[in-house]
Amino acid sequence: MGPRYSRSIETIPGQRERLPGGEDRRQAEMLAREPRERILIALAELVAKRGYKGTSVEHIIKRAVVSRSTFYENFKNREEALLALFEQSQAELTARIAVAMKGAPDWPDSVIAVLRAFLDYTAENPAVARTCLVESVTVGSAAIDRYERAMAELAPIFADGREVAGKASDLPEALEDMVVGSVIWLVHQRLLRGEAKRIPGLLPTAVEIATSPYLGEKQAATLAASL
Amino acid sequence: MRPRNLRLKMARDQDPDERFPIAAEGSPEQARLRSRLSELLHDTPYVEITIKDFLAASGVSEREFYRHYGSLDTCFTELCRSLMQEAARQTFAAYAAETNWRDGIRAQIWSSYEFLVTDQTRSRICVVDVNFAGDDLLAIRDLFMNAFIELVHLGRHERATAVETPRARAEAVAGATWELIAAPVRGGRFELLIEVVPQILYMLYLPYLGETEARTELKRARDEVDRRRSNRASLP
Numbered sequence: 001m002g003p004r005y006s007r008s009i010e011t012i013p014g015q016r017e018r019l020p021g022g023e024d025r026r027q028a029e030m031l032a033r034e035p036r037e038r039i040l041i042a043l044a045e046l047v048a049k050r051g052y053k054g055t056s057v058e059h060i061i062k063r064a065v066v067s068r069s070t071f072y073e074n075f076k077n078r079e080e081a082l083l084a085l086f087e088q089s090q091a092e093l094t095a096r097i098a099v100a101m102k103g104a105p106d107w108p109d110s111v112i113a114v115l116r117a118f119l120d121y122t123a124e125n126p127a128v129a130r131t132c133l134v135e136s137v138t139v140g141s142a143a144i145d146r147y148e149r150a151m152a153e154l155a156p157i158f159a160d161g162r163e164v165a166g167k168a169s170d171l172p173e174a175l176e177d178m179v180v181g182s183v184i185w186l187v188h189q190r191l192l193r194g195e196a197k198r199i200p201g202l203l204p205t206a207v208e209i210a211t212s213p214y215l216g217e218k219q220a221a222t223l224a225a226s227l
Numbered sequence: 228m229r230p231r232n233l234r235l236k237m238a239r240d241q242d243p244d245e246r247f248p249i250a251a252e253g254s255p256e257q258a259r260l261r262s263r264l265s266e267l268l269h270d271t272p273y274v275e276i277t278i279k280d281f282l283a284a285s286g287v288s289e290r291e292f293y294r295h296y297g298s299l300d301t302c303f304t305e306l307c308r309s310l311m312q313e314a315a316r317q318t319f320a321a322y323a324a325e326t327n328w329r330d331g332i333r334a335q336i337w338s339s340y341e342f343l344v345t346d347q348t349r350s351r352i353c354v355v356d357v358n359f360a361g362d363d364l365l366a367i368r369d370l371f372m373n374a375f376i377e378l379v380h381l382g383r384h385e386r387a388t389a390v391e392t393p394r395a396r397a398e399a400v401a402g403a404t405w406e407l408i409a410a411p412v413r414g415g416r417f418e419l420l421i422e423v424v425p426q427i428l429y430m431l432y433l434p435y436l437g438e439t440e441a442r443t444e445l446k447r448a449r450d451e452v453d454r455r456r457s458n459r460a461s462l463p
Binding site (some may be wrong): 053098137138140141144148151170172173174175177178179180182183184185186188189192202204206208209212213214216217 | 407
């Protein structure tokens, strides 16, 4: 969704074209958003760049162009703001995954759809992804709980592969947790190195990891190679 | 092509002193401060400890502390560095004591399990608290992980196939190992760690030995878990 400009801008002919460039443009676009949204955007950008420890409320309010009182009207503290960002991005990702899975005819196609949706979302929102997947574990126990819940929510998607395998009882109990952990780690490392653009390219490896315990190495490799 | 004298090459490549810049022992006073911080960490996660808390609990004056360390984070970083180096020595030595990759990985994972359960405070520091002290410490953690990834990636020589298993696969299974270990440690559920060992071994072996052998190792590790539990139960 693009920036929303206030009605006053829309009614003045040519005003949009006269918006300043560079940082001024960024600030103008920021000001067109609601304060809460500005705070969350600023938080994600700053935490991705400076780390959670290095990001103060002062930094956030300056970047979000809000007052200190506005910040505290919206959030009790930085941690609460980060948890809100996590919830928001989780909701967006869940919606995206649901849409992606709708057209999938079978389990392997579902896995491909889910992983593609996840990797693409991460690559398109690197600051949010880095804040949620990399920095959140440095915040405190509430954020760590949220992170672990998000991982746990992804696992059942892969568990349907046990029916495909036909030997569900032989497979490790925590297999789906390990599949999720594998994919998250690969993304985590690319985000850490500032290589968000390379994340979609992980799809074949991620699909092979996710399907090999259920389909077997050969079939998983063939599926990955077809992508 | 399989490197000649693989074992020696692996052991040399994974020398912990080469991989982890050795922390200077520092002065006895610095060692004492690290020891006091370690005691405080028995009951309180690092993220909740302030410099005031540390000074009050340790009986050290502010002047004395800052004579030896620039910040609490620096003191903690040195403490963690020494613990992680200890972990690396122990677990990589277990790997190098074996004559092949398969036995080496198995030995290393069991050694890691022993390291984690033997001292729970130390484990919590290495796995959980390490996230809270800044980029230097995370870089040390990542060095450890990269060394582990390289060991896992050596598994690509196990298969008599022309297809090269990419390094990303080793990264992925190493990352899964970390997550599987981290969750019980974060939750203080150390009794669950022994249950994840067979599952970690299965995941590590699967890309390199294939499904049949990975399941064999899964069963072998489960039998080992049963044996250890039985031994524990028979202790007076």
